[in-house]
Amino acid sequence: EVQALKQGRWQTTIGVGLAGATLGIYAYGRIGSQMAHIGRAFGMNVVCWGREKSMAAARAAGFVSAASREEFFASADILSLHLPLNRETAGIVRPSDLARMKPDSLLVNTSRAGIIEPGALVAGPRLGRPGRAAVDVFEEEPVVAGDHPLLKLHSALCTPHLGYVERSNYEAMFAVAVDQIVAFVDGQPMNVVNPEVSLER
Numbered sequence: 001e002v003q004a005l006k007q008g009r010w011q012t013t014i015g016v017g018l019a020g021a022t023l024g025i026y027a028y029g030r031i032g033s034q035m036a037h038i039g040r041a042f043g044m045n046v047v048c049w050g051r052e053k054s055m056a057a058a059r060a061a062g063f064v065s066a067a068s069r070e071e072f073f074a075s076a077d078i079l080s081l082h083l084p085l086n087r088e089t090a091g092i093v094r095p096s097d098l099a100r101m102k103p104d105s106l107l108v109n110t111s112r113a114g115i116i117e118p119g120a121l122v123a124g125p126r127l128g129r130p131g132r133a134a135v136d137v138f139e140e141e142p143v144v145a146g147d148h149p150l151l152k153l154h155s156a157l158c159t160p161h162l163g164y165v166e167r168s169n170y171e172a173m174f175a176v177a178v179d180q181i182v183a184f185v186d187g188q189p190m191n192v193v194n195p196e197v198s199l200e201r
Contacts, residue, residue, distance in 0.1 A: 019043035024066075024076030026050060026093075028058035032082035036063055047075060050083075073100040078108065079130070085112035095120040101130040110136040110163045125155040132156070136163050 004012045023039035025032045027050040036058065039046045048058035048065050049072040055065035066072035073079065079101065083089045093116040101107065107130045109116065118139065125133055134157040138148060141161055150156045183190045 018078075020045070021077040022047055022075050024049065024072055024079035025058070025063075025082065026072075026079065027082040028054045028061075028063070029082060032080070033057070033061065035080050035082065036061070044078075047072060069097070070100055073097045074102070076105060077102065078106045080108040081111050081115060083111050083115045085114045089115050091115070091117040093117065093120065095123065098124040099127075099129050103128045103131045105130040106132040106134060108134045113137045113139045122149045122153070125153050135159070136161055 001011070001013060004010075018039075019042060021044050023036070023044040023046050025036045025039070025046060025048045028036060028048045029050075032048070032050075032054075036046045036048065040063075046063050048055055048063050049069060050058075058065055066075065081093065083092065091114070095117060098107070098120055101124075107121065107124070109121070113135070121133055121135070124130055132155045133150065133153075135150060136159045138150075138161070143151070143160065148158070150158050180190050
């Protein structure tokens, strides 16, 4: 719509409302819990899935946990992934999970690309389930020259891993790095992993 307005056109599409839609939160952790509260603020029905500890925390905060993994994927209008990538979560979202999603559903991945089985997300929107995808992460980064199959799909909204690219976040990260360098130069190293080893100057 922004581009259409710049080109002299007015209201060329119809939006999708969030109130009353089901928001699926996979992993009710630090970020997932914030997303659940945002969904609630928009009047969405929030349903959570994950490990038992994650679901217990969601229930304690007043959110619903899905009765099963199958129901979780099938019921979500928008499904947002909030899992770290590790040995247990690599490929945890499988093609069979995506095939259960609604044809007009949206899968959002701002965590890590590797939590979805390789190739599954590209095939999903092409086959119609989920109908749409929004991603901020890719298997190999940076993606250059527009060379990624998701970029070729009209049903996919792709951003270049911008989730953490924010001024105050960068200032905080660089401040910690500078503080550690200065402390090291002053002979008072911080966050030393092996303090039993003396530093030779």
